[in-house]
Amino acid sequence: MNLYPTLACLSLLFAAQLHADLxxxxxxxELKPKPEDETIQTEFVFHNKGTKPVKVLSIDSACSCLxxxxxxxxxxxxxxxxxxxxxxxxxxxxxxxxxxxxxTDDPAQPEWVIPFVIExxxxxxxxxxxxxxxxxxxxxxxxxxxxxxxxxxxRIVNLTSTRERVTFSYKEIIPGKEYEITVKPTDxxxxxxxxxxxxxxxxxxxxxxxxxxxxxxxxxxxxxxxxAKP
Numbered sequence: 001m002n003l004y005p006t007l008a009c010l011s012l013l014f015a016a017q018l019h020a021d022l023x024x025x026x027x028x029x030e031l032k033p034k035p036e037d038e039t040i041q042t043e044f045v046f047h048n049k050g051t052k053p054v055k056v057l058s059i060d061s062a063c064s065c066l067x068x069x070x071x072x073x074x075x076x077x078x079x080x081x082x083x084x085x086x087x088x089x090x091x092x093x094x095x096x097x098x099x100x101x102x103x104t105d106d107p108a109q110p111e112w113v114i115p116f117v118i119e120x121x122x123x124x125x126x127x128x129x130x131x132x133x134x135x136x137x138x139x140x141x142x143x144x145x146x147x148x149x150x151x152x153x154x155r156i157v158n159l160t161s162t163r164e165r166v167t168f169s170y171k172e173i174i175p176g177k178e179y180e181i182t183v184k185p186t187d188x189x190x191x192x193x194x195x196x197x198x199x200x201x202x203x204x205x206x207x208x209x210x211x212x213x214x215x216x217x218x219x220x221x222x223x224x225x226x227x228a229k230p
Contacts, residue, residue, distance in 0.1 A: 021049040021109060022049075029042060034121075039086060039089060041087075047080050054075050055073060056070055056073050056102055057104060061099075062099050065098070066085065068086075070083045071083070094122060095118070095119050096120070097118075098115075124149065124207055124210050128144060129212060130214065133216045135189065135218050139185040141183065142184070144180070145180055146181060152203075155201050156170055161197070162194045165187065166214060168182065168184070169182050170182070181198075183214050190216065198211065
């Protein structure tokens with residue numbers, strides 16, 4: 001009886017039963033920076049729940065804003081690992097889902113995806129962010145509302161425009177909390193794109209200057225003009 005085919009089959013079966021399985025202790029890593037944070041760091045714990053060692057080959061992030069590292073390059077079956085992650089907040093606002101991708105030497109898990117959720121508090125809400133007019137239409141005034149969402153009052157102290165072909169003003173609706181900015185183009189005969197520089201008295205440097213935008217564009221081909229009101 002030839003034992004080689006039998007031994008080969010048993011070897012393949014045994015190898016198939018051996019696998020690595022890197023698993024986080026939590027379903028998703030949540031980051032909740034404070035309004036003044038420029039970056040936020042966190043640690044996360046994971047385990048090799050598989051039956052063989054796993055070697056980490058590389059770690060890449062789907063976003064340049066997020067980077068991560070692990071405490072070692074190889075994890076034995078049942079071993080716990082610790083990772084560190086850094087997120088650059090920059091201009092992010094609200095909820096964002098990001099991920100880090102870990103390449104391993106395990107054919108059954110060649111890529112381990114580590115999911116992150118970042119909740120960046122909205123301190124200054126500008127709505128709408130952009131006011132728009134069409135070329136040739138009535139250049140009537142439009143309004144942007146600025147709401148200070150933080151716990152501390154914040155006031156607009158100055159407002160300037162990057163373009164001369166608009167008039168603008170602001171008024172306080174609720175002191176330190178709510179403002180209205182009124183913008184009116186002096187004409188709508190040409191394409192224009194500009195911004196209003198909103199200066200506040202915030203103690204946090206990154207909220208001392210905000211931008212809202214305005215534009216005059218050509219109406220898209222095929223879009224009907226609204227009927228004139230009687």
